[in-house]
Amino acid sequence: MDKRFFQNLAAIGRRELASYFGSPIAYVFIVIFLVLCGFFTFNVSNFYEAGQADLRAFFEWHPWLFLFLVSAVAMRLWADERKTGTIELLLTLPVTMTEAILGKYLAAWIFIGIALLLTFPMVLTVVYLGSPDLGAIFVSYLGSFLLGGSYLAIGSMTSAATKNQVIAFILSVVIGLFLVLAGWPPVTNVLAGWAPAFILDVVSGFSVMTHYSSVQRGVLDLRDLLYYFSLIFFMLFSTGVILHARRAN
Amino acid sequence: MIEAKNLSKYFGRNKVVDSVAFTVKKGEILGFLGPNAAGKSTTMRMLTGYLPASSGHALIGGFDVAERGLDARRLLGYLPENAPVYQDMTVTGFLDFVARIRGFSGAEKAKALERTVERCFLQDVRQQAVGTLSKGFKQRVCFAQAILHDPPYLVLDEPTDGLDPNQKYEVRTMIREMGGEKAIILSTHILEEVDAVCTRAIVINKGKVVADDTPAGLRAKSSLNGAVTVAAEASADQLAKSLKGISGVSRVEVLDADGGKARVRAYPMPDADGFMDRVVRELSAQSFPVLGVNRETGRLDEVFRKITQSR
Numbered sequence: 001m002d003k004r005f006f007q008n009l010a011a012i013g014r015r016e017l018a019s020y021f022g023s024p025i026a027y028v029f030i031v032i033f034l035v036l037c038g039f040f041t042f043n044v045s046n047f048y049e050a051g052q053a054d055l056r057a058f059f060e061w062h063p064w065l066f067l068f069l070v071s072a073v074a075m076r077l078w079a080d081e082r083k084t085g086t087i088e089l090l091l092t093l094p095v096t097m098t099e100a101i102l103g104k105y106l107a108a109w110i111f112i113g114i115a116l117l118l119t120f121p122m123v124l125t126v127v128y129l130g131s132p133d134l135g136a137i138f139v140s141y142l143g144s145f146l147l148g149g150s151y152l153a154i155g156s157m158t159s160a161a162t163k164n165q166v167i168a169f170i171l172s173v174v175i176g177l178f179l180v181l182a183g184w185p186p187v188t189n190v191l192a193g194w195a196p197a198f199i200l201d202v203v204s205g206f207s208v209m210t211h212y213s214s215v216q217r218g219v220l221d222l223r224d225l226l227y228y229f230s231l232i233f234f235m236l237f238s239t240g241v242i243l244h245a246r247r248a249n
Numbered sequence: 250m251i252e253a254k255n256l257s258k259y260f261g262r263n264k265v266v267d268s269v270a271f272t273v274k275k276g277e278i279l280g281f282l283g284p285n286a287a288g289k290s291t292t293m294r295m296l297t298g299y300l301p302a303s304s305g306h307a308l309i310g311g312f313d314v315a316e317r318g319l320d321a322r323r324l325l326g327y328l329p330e331n332a333p334v335y336q337d338m339t340v341t342g343f344l345d346f347v348a349r350i351r352g353f354s355g356a357e358k359a360k361a362l363e364r365t366v367e368r369c370f371l372q373d374v375r376q377q378a379v380g381t382l383s384k385g386f387k388q389r390v391c392f393a394q395a396i397l398h399d400p401p402y403l404v405l406d407e408p409t410d411g412l413d414p415n416q417k418y419e420v421r422t423m424i425r426e427m428g429g430e431k432a433i434i435l436s437t438h439i440l441e442e443v444d445a446v447c448t449r450a451i452v453i454n455k456g457k458v459v460a461d462d463t464p465a466g467l468r469a470k471s472s473l474n475g476a477v478t479v480a481a482e483a484s485a486d487q488l489a490k491s492l493k494g495i496s497g498v499s500r501v502e503v504l505d506a507d508g509g510k511a512r513v514r515a516y517p518m519p520d521a522d523g524f525m526d527r528v529v530r531e532l533s534a535q536s537f538p539v540l541g542v543n544r545e546t547g548r549l550d551e552v553f554r555k556i557t558q559s560r
Contacts (some may be wrong), residue, residue: 004352011349019337022378085333089394092297092329093350094322247300 008095012103013110020111029073030115036065037119054132055140058122059216062144063180063209066151070112071172074155075165077104078243083163091247101239105156112148116141136218143215146228147208151176153235160242176208179231183207250274251402251432255305256295258288258456265291267456268305273449275401278428280447280464281436284557288456289436290330293406296434297327309402323351326400328408332391336380340371340390343379344397351398361397369393370419385416392420396427403427405435409442421446440549443467454557464549470556471547477528478504478514478545483537485511491535495527510540 020026037058041047045057081087090100126132151172158171181187183204191200204210208231211224251273258266266288273279283289294300296307298314298321307314312321335343344365348358366372369389374382379390392408408424409417424433424446437443443450443464450467452460460467468474481488485506492501492515499519504512517524525544532539 007352008350011346014349015335015338015342015346018342019335022337084336085329085331086335088294088299088329089327089333089391092299092322092325092327093347094319095350096319 005096005099008099009103009106012090012095012100013107016104016107017111020107025073025076026111029069029111030118033065033069033115034118036069037061037122040065041122052130055122055126055137056216058119059140059144063147063212066112066144066148067173067176067180070148070151071155071169071176073108073111074152074172075159075168077108077156078160078239079163079165079168082246083165087243097240097243101156101236101243105152105236105239108152108156109145109149112152113145116145116148133218139218139220140216142220143212143224146215146225147212150179150208150228150231150235153232153239154179157235157238157242160239160246179206179208181207183209250308250310251296251404251434252308253292253296253305254308256292256302256307257304258291258295258300259303265456266295269453269456269458270305271451271458271461273432273434275432276429277449278424278433278435278447280443280450281434281453282438282440282443282450282553283436283453285438287453287557289453290406292453293330293404293434293436297325297404298322299329324400324402326395326398326403328392328395328403328405330406331410332388334379334387334391334394336378338379339376340366340379340382341375343390344393347394347397353398361399365393365397368396368423384411385413388412389416389420392423401431403431403433403435405433407437408435409437409439417442440553443549452553452556459556460552467552468547468549470552471549472516473545473551474547475524476514476516476545477525478512478541478543479528479532480510480512480540480542481532481535481537482509482540483511483535484509485513487511487537488513491531492528495524495531497524497527514545 040061041058045060047057050057078087081090091097123137126137154175155168155172158175159165159168161171162168184207188200188204191203211227214221215224253269253271255268255270256266257264257268269288269292271279281289281292291300295302296309296314298307298318301315309321310324312324314321335346338346341362344362345358348361353361366375369392371386371389371393374386379387382390388408388411392405395403395405405424409420412420421442424435427433428446428448435442435446447464450460450462450464451458452467460470479488479492485503488511489501489503492498492513495515497518499516502514502516504514506512515528529542532542
């Protein structure tokens with residue numbers, strides 16, 4: 001962890017971010033994300049009719065929106081590098097695999113963070129309408145950011161596995177969907193009928209939903225943090241293993 | 250020094266590179282020749298540490314690329330095959346990224362960028378997106394990336410591929426200029442390139458080194474080397490007969506004959522000294538007018554075909 005590590009991380013991250021904003025991808029993503037957020041919050045969840053000055057109607061859609069949108073951002077992380085051959089350029093520069101994977105990943109995560117920050121009018125709306133618990137909203141944002149980071153790490157792994165961005169996208173959505181559904185009441189209810197409680201706990205413990213909803217209650221539990229960070233670490237580590245292995249052919 | 254120590258590479262059960270060994274010292278420009286799929290790119294990828302070798306070692310400046318990869322890569326400039334570049338960046342943006350990775354900053358970085366842009370003739374396209382550039386410019390942008398930090402070692406995979414003759418000339422000039430103080434390996438399947446820039450050439454076929462020599466040494470392996478071609482105002486028979494009489498001639502070949510003119514080539518026996526002199530004396534003793542006498546040097550393409558097809 002010397003100075004070079006952070007310099008390389010910053011250089012790779014800068015390049016990645018610059019390429020998002022240098023192409024239409026960034027703007028398309030942000031616009032679609034904001035429009036869908038608004039649509040689901042106001043038109044589907046009936047934010048106004050609920051008559052509560054909180055953002056539950058807003059945050060409850062994020063696991064579903066991110067499932068597709070974050071996968072779309074992540075799909076090009078490595079698949080594109082591999083397809084255009086720039087991966088050979090990047091990995092023969094004096095950077096370590098860790099720097100390359102982390103640099104690209106963090107840039108994409110920062111980008112998701114920027115998109116999230118741009119939803120600030122939602123916060124202004126509830127502040128205007130009532131007196132919301134701003135601490136809880138902050139924690140919810142943090143939870144949403146961690147959720148985005150988890151999907152992104154999954155996408156990084158699937159993107160490393162293939163040259164084809166469409167395949168990377170689909171794999172990433174499927175894995176994400178599994179992690180969402182594992183804790184979804186319709187699924188847990190099926191299990192609850194016959195399976196012992198500990199199996200139910202293990203299955204739903206895998207789910208991002210279990211951890212996401214606990215954070216949405218405004219409580220940041222160490223277990224939830226541990227879950228997100230171990231998921232991210234595992235997926236990024238797998239990215240490294242896959243890149244190492246696939247380089248050989 | 251760039252050293253390949255018995256590098257081998259298997260893809261599955263397929264042995265693509267088979268115990269390739271050589272060293273390149275500073276001041277040398279090594280041409281890496283071979284037919285397509287001979288294992289040139291694979292060898293270069295192992296030298297740069299991109300592909301792990303199945304067995305053997307690659308060393309750049311004494312650092313093993315597998316064990317001391319970072320140290321090795323700091324000393325190395327690499328132009329990969331097909332010159333990959335980040336399409337959506339500008340030329341300056343791309344080079345700036347590479348400069349940061351190479352540890353440049355501030356005024357030093359600006360200086361390195363300026364020097365490289367000038368050296369690779371990229372002044373006119375600085376602010377253009379790399380994706381919009383022609384193949385020749387892309388190649389030069391990627392080349393610029395390789396020499397930005399003025400590395401002592403260069404590995405160039407087909408540096409003139411896809412360039413027009415003028416651009417080829419420019420790139421070769423650049424390589425030759427740098428050759429004095431660097432150790433350079435370049436792969437190519439263009440034989441004239443070897444003559445134009447290389448001080449040494451290695452021919453690789455089916456993963457094995459089949460020749461390692463200077464360009465002149467390679468050319469000497471040609472059967473044409475030392476042959477004398479004579480054009481004269483005489484019948485082909487007459488000319489051929491007079492050439493056959495010369496001592497040291499192994500065979501005579503009529504190239505073309507039309508009207509009263511003929512072109513005939515005489516091949517010397519191996520180690521026939523003073524062959525040209527004897528041909529000239531013989532011809533001056535003849536009564537027909539001689540139009541031209543030409544001593545052939547070997548042709549690389551012939552040698553190349555001979556050593557890459559016979560096995």
